[in-house]
Amino acid sequence: MSRDLLGAVSVHPGRRLTARLAQTLAVAGAASFETAPVAGLTLTLEGVPGDPHAGFTRRAGPREPWHPRGTEIRSGRQLSIVSVEELAEIAGAMGLPAVEAGWIGADLVLDGLPSLSFLPAGTRLFFEGGACVVVEAQNAPCRDAGRAIAGHTGRPGDELSFPKIAKRLRGAVASVERAGEVTAGSDVTVRVPEQWVY
């Protein structure tokens, strides 16, 4: 544990940041996890109604090798949040003009927040109107998203290169803490919690 000279854990104070909700996206069709830009989203405490990730619970999959596949578990993955800046960084590293947020199923795209993928668990995003979401974890890029990108670029190799290139750039997964409407183009207040290293 990271401690100071007196033996106390070094606690880094919480702080507030601001950002802009550049895009809101919703699932485009039943057959895919891909999303498409919409003017706004209704967030309920279970997530985005109609989205395959909505719900307080979900089935354990390859991301949770510590639970038997298919076991009903707490969700923690209602929402996928990415940033304009990190998407541009991924695109640059892949040699693409752009990677669209919808290709990888994002629900919310933020602009103006440095290193969004590193927002710690417990970070709250407050939207105009009152809705609030809480960051659960850094999102791990997977081959499914890489395959979706390859489908748009026509480059089969993107399926495998995306998970490597997008590591620690793929944004965060989050849960809804308070329901409400969120609108593309509105401001977001970000409350980073106290942090320490255990």
Place this chain on the structure above:
Amino acid sequence: MSRDLLGAVSVHPGRRLTARLAQTLAVAGAASFETAPVAGLTLTLEGVPGDPHAGFTRRAGPREPWHPRGTEIRSGRQLSIVSVEELAEIAGAMGLPAVEAGWIGADLVLDGLPSLSFLPAGTRLFFEGGACVVVEAQNAPCRDAGRAIAGHTGRPGDELSFPKIAKRLRGAVASVERAGEVTAGSDVTVRVPEQWVY
């Protein structure tokens, strides 16, 4: 953000620890949040059935001044987890022979884990049989718990001294990730996630 010489965020690797589930406790009566030791608990994805903290959601209170009081929000506080060592430290600082976990409404008491209150959000506790809970946040000691202690000690001043003395020693709040039975006296595997300071 804490970065290394090359500008990358310094990521501290996750690790596994082990501890013992010293006690399991359940609500003793409808009129109080206090708990009493039981041989084991059934954890569902909503928490401990019959406990006032069970549920995927709860009403916002004084702990969430950023939401209107009474708004339905994501819970994040299904379970209260404390440690033998930190309870002993609180008792010592209060000049008491002991502070019982049940007085302050704990559900689970761990033994053998240093500074349990500093387990970061996202830490998973795996119990024998498969149940798993995930740490949401450090628990903030409140006057209600202080009042409950005062009721046992007969010292009215404990109501106010407890919240000060128990700060960063009052354990963690957690949600159930995978349902199952947990039994007092059994082993617990603790998986601390990767950490960094944003």
